[in-house]
Amino acid sequence: MTRVLIVDDEPDILLMLRVNLEADGFETALAADGETALRRIEEERFDVVLLDVMMPVMDGWGVLQGLSNDPAAPRVIVVSAKSADRDVARALQAGAADYVTKPFSPVDLSDLIEKVVGYSPEQLAAHRSARMGRLTDVSA
Amino acid sequence: MKPGSADLAREARVAGLRRYVTPSLEAVESRRAQLWVVAFVVMGGLSGGMLLLTSTTHPGGPFSTNALRLALVGVSVAFGCYVMEKEIHLRRLTRLLVDERVLAAALSNRLDEMRQLSLKESAVNADLHLDQTAAVVLDSAIELLGGVSGAMYLRDSDGVLRLHTTRGPESPAAGASTGGLVARVAGSGDALLGDDDDAVAEATAGAVMAVPLTRDGGVDGVLLVRRGADGTFSEYDLRVLARFAEHSASAVAHAALYEGERRQVEELVERDRAKSSFVAMVSHELKAPLAAIIGATKTLQRPDLPPEHVAGFLEMIEKQGERLARLVEDVLELRRAEGIGAPEVRPVDLAAVTRSVCQLSRAGGRPVELRAPGVVVVNADPEALEQILLNLIENAFIHGWGTVEVEVAREADTVRVSVLDRGAGVAPEERARVFDPFARGSQVGGRGSGLGLYLVKTLAEAQGGTVTVSERPGGGADFTVRLPALGATAEAGHMTGADVEATVGVQR
Numbered sequence: 001m002t003r004v005l006i007v008d009d010e011p012d013i014l015l016m017l018r019v020n021l022e023a024d025g026f027e028t029a030l031a032a033d034g035e036t037a038l039r040r041i042e043e044e045r046f047d048v049v050l051l052d053v054m055m056p057v058m059d060g061w062g063v064l065q066g067l068s069n070d071p072a073a074p075r076v077i078v079v080s081a082k083s084a085d086r087d088v089a090r091a092l093q094a095g096a097a098d099y100v101t102k103p104f105s106p107v108d109l110s111d112l113i114e115k116v117v118g119y120s121p122e123q124l125a126a127h128r129s130a131r132m133g134r135l136t137d138v139s140a
Numbered sequence: 141m142k143p144g145s146a147d148l149a150r151e152a153r154v155a156g157l158r159r160y161v162t163p164s165l166e167a168v169e170s171r172r173a174q175l176w177v178v179a180f181v182v183m184g185g186l187s188g189g190m191l192l193l194t195s196t197t198h199p200g201g202p203f204s205t206n207a208l209r210l211a212l213v214g215v216s217v218a219f220g221c222y223v224m225e226k227e228i229h230l231r232r233l234t235r236l237l238v239d240e241r242v243l244a245a246a247l248s249n250r251l252d253e254m255r256q257l258s259l260k261e262s263a264v265n266a267d268l269h270l271d272q273t274a275a276v277v278l279d280s281a282i283e284l285l286g287g288v289s290g291a292m293y294l295r296d297s298d299g300v301l302r303l304h305t306t307r308g309p310e311s312p313a314a315g316a317s318t319g320g321l322v323a324r325v326a327g328s329g330d331a332l333l334g335d336d337d338d339a340v341a342e343a344t345a346g347a348v349m350a351v352p353l354t355r356d357g358g359v360d361g362v363l364l365v366r367r368g369a370d371g372t373f374s375e376y377d378l379r380v381l382a383r384f385a386e387h388s389a390s391a392v393a394h395a396a397l398y399e400g401e402r403r404q405v406e407e408l409v410e411r412d413r414a415k416s417s418f419v420a421m422v423s424h425e426l427k428a429p430l431a432a433i434i435g436a437t438k439t440l441q442r443p444d445l446p447p448e449h450v451a452g453f454l455e456m457i458e459k460q461g462e463r464l465a466r467l468v469e470d471v472l473e474l475r476r477a478e479g480i481g482a483p484e485v486r487p488v489d490l491a492a493v494t495r496s497v498c499q500l501s502r503a504g505g506r507p508v509e510l511r512a513p514g515v516v517v518v519n520a521d522p523e524a525l526e527q528i529l530l531n532l533i534e535n536a537f538i539h540g541w542g543t544v545e546v547e548v549a550r551e552a553d554t555v556r557v558s559v560l561d562r563g564a565g566v567a568p569e570e571r572a573r574v575f576d577p578f579a580r581g582s583q584v585g586g587r588g589s590g591l592g593l594y595l596v597k598t599l600a601e602a603q604g605g606t607v608t609v610s611e612r613p614g615g616g617a618d619f620t621v622r623l624p625a626l627g628a629t630a631e632a633g634h635m636t637g638a639d640v641e642a643t644v645g646v647q648r
Binding site: 082103 | 424434438439446453459460
C-alpha cells in the first residue's frame with residue numbers, strides 16, 4: 001500500500017487530505033511542521049510526502065534540504081499557496097517531484113500521487129524537466 | 141612654529157605697512173624698493189657731504205671739520221641701521237606671507253582633492269554620503285591644523301545642532317552645552333578660539349577652537365578642532381580653519397541635501413516594497429482558507445465519502461468562510477487606517493471610549509477589568525481607538541486566560557492604555573515581529589486573521605502614537621498604546637463633555 005506523509009500547519013487541510021487520500025486507498029500519516037516531518041521520514045517508510053512550504057519551526061525548504069542527500073528519500077510533492085514560477089522552480093531544483101498550488105482538487109492530487117509513485121527514476125527526471133520547461137518566469 | 145596673524149600684523153606695522161591688515165607680497169616688495177631708493181639717495185647725499193668736507197676747509201666756523209665729519213659718520217651709521225632693521229622686518233614679513241601662500245595653496249589642493257573625490261564618487265556611485273564627506277572634512281581640518289581631535293556638529297531636520305562626527309578622544313557633549321564654545325559659534329556665526337572657561341567646563345586641557353559651517357548666511361554646522369594638553373591656537377590658525385570651513389561648507393551642505401533626498405527615496409521605495417509584499421502576503425493568506433473551502437467542497441462531492449464526515453466538512457467550510465470574511469474585513473479596515481490623517485483626528489476622551497469598549501466586551505462574555513481616571517483627552521479618531529482596544533482585548537483572550545485587565549493612565553505628555561493578560565506572553569525574540577502582518581509566531585494554525593496587531597500598530601501610528609509589547613510582571617503580556625496627551629487629566633465628574641469641547645475651542 002502506498003504510504004503518504006501529509007505535512008501542513010493547517011489542521012483543516014490535514015484532515016481534508018487525509019479523508020480524501022484514505023478514500024482513494026492510500027495510507028496516511030500527518031505532520032504539522034518540518035521538523036516533525038523529517039523525524040517521521042527518518043523513522044518510517046513513506047512513498048510520497050505532500051509538503052507545505054510556509055510552516056512554523058521548519059519550513060518546506062528546510063525539509064527538502066534535509067532530504068537532498070538521502071537517495072532513499074520518499075518522493076516529494078510540494079503543495080503550497082505560493083504560486084510564483086520562481087517558487088516552483090526552486091522546489092523542483094531542490095528535488096521535489098512536482099508542485100501543486102493551493103487551492104487544489106484533492107481528486108487530482110490522488111492521481112498525481114499515483115503517477116509519481118509509479119515513475120522509474122528516469123521517468124521522474126523527465127517529468128521534472130517537463131514541469132520545469134512549462135515555467136516562464138523563474139528569475140529569483 | 142606656525143606663523144600667526146598677530147606676528148604678521150606686527151611685522152607689517154614695523155615695516156611701515158600700517159594700512160594693511162594682511163599685506164600682499166607685492167606691497168612688501170614695493171615697500172622694499174622704496175626703502176632702497178631712499179637709502180641710496182640719502183647715502184649718496186651723506187657721501188657727497190663727506191667728500192665736500194674733506195676737500196674744503198672751514199676755518200673759523202662754529203664746528204671743526206673733524207666734528208662735522210664725526211656727525212656725518214654717525215648719521216650714516218644710524219641711517220644704515222634703520223635701513224637694515226626695516227629690511228630685516230620686510231624679509232621676515234615676506235617669509236610669513238610666503239608661508240601663508242604655501243599654506244593657502246596646500247589648502248586649495250586639499251579642497252581640490254576633496255572636490256575630485258566627491259565628483260568621482262558621484263560619478264561612480266551616483267552617491268554622496270554625508271558621513272564620508274563629514275569624515276574627510278574633519279580629518280583634513282585636524283591634519284591641517286595639527287590637532288589631536290575634533291568634532292563636526294550639523295543641524296538636523298529639526299534645526300537642532302547635533303554631534304555628527306568625532307575624531308580622537310572627543311567627548312560627545314564637547315562644547316555643545318548652552319554657552320559652550322559650539323553653541324556660541326552657532327549663535328554668533330563667528331569663528332572663535334576656546335577660552336579658559338571652555339577648558340574648565342569640559343574638564344579638558346589644551347587649546348580648542350571652533351568655526352561655523354555657513355551657507356546662505358545661516359549656520360549649518362560647527363567644526364571644532366582641539367590640540368593636545370600643551371598646544372595652543374593662534375588667531376592665524378583660527379583664520380586658516382575658518383577659510384577651510386568656508387570652502388568645505390558647501391560640500392557638506394550638498395552631501396546633507398543629497399542624504400536627505402536619498403533617505404526620502406529609500407523610504408518611498410521601502411513603502412512600495414512593503415505594500416507589494418503586503419499584497420503578496422494577503423493573497424497567500426486568502427488562499428489558505430480558500431484551499432480548505434474548495435478542498436472540503438470537492439470532498440463533499442465525492443460519492444464514496446463516508447457519511448459521518450459530511451457534518452465535519454460543512455463546519456469546516458463555514459469556519460474557513462468566516463475566517464476569509466474576517467480577513468477581508470481587516471484588510472479593508474487597514475486601508476481605512478492608512479487614510480487617517482490629521483483632519484479626522486479630534487480631541488476624544490480615551491477613558492470614555494475604553495469604558496464603552498470594556499462594556500461591549502463584557503456583554504460579549506469576555507470579562508475585562510478596567511482601571512481608568514475620569515477623563516483623559518487625546519487627539520485621536522474615536523473609531524480607531526475602539527478598533528485598537530477591541531483588537532488588543534481579542535488578542536488577549538486568544539492568547540491569555542482569565543480576566544483581561546485594561547489600564548488607562550496619563551504619563552508625562554502621553555496617555556497610555558495597556559491591555560494586560562495572564563497568558564504565555566510574547567518571547568523577547570518575537571516582540572519585534574509580533575506587529576508584522578501575518579506574524580503568528582510559532583503558533584500552529586492561527587486563530588486570528590493575522591492582521592489584528594498589525595492593524596493596532598497602523599492605527600496607533602496614524603494617530604501619532606506607538607504600540608509596544610512587554611513582559612507583564614508575574615507572567616503574561618502587556619500591550620501598551622501611547623498617544624500624545626491633550627489637556628489635563630481630571631478626576632471623575634470634574635470635566636464634562638462640554639469641557640472637552642471647550643478644550644477643543646482653545647486648541648484651535
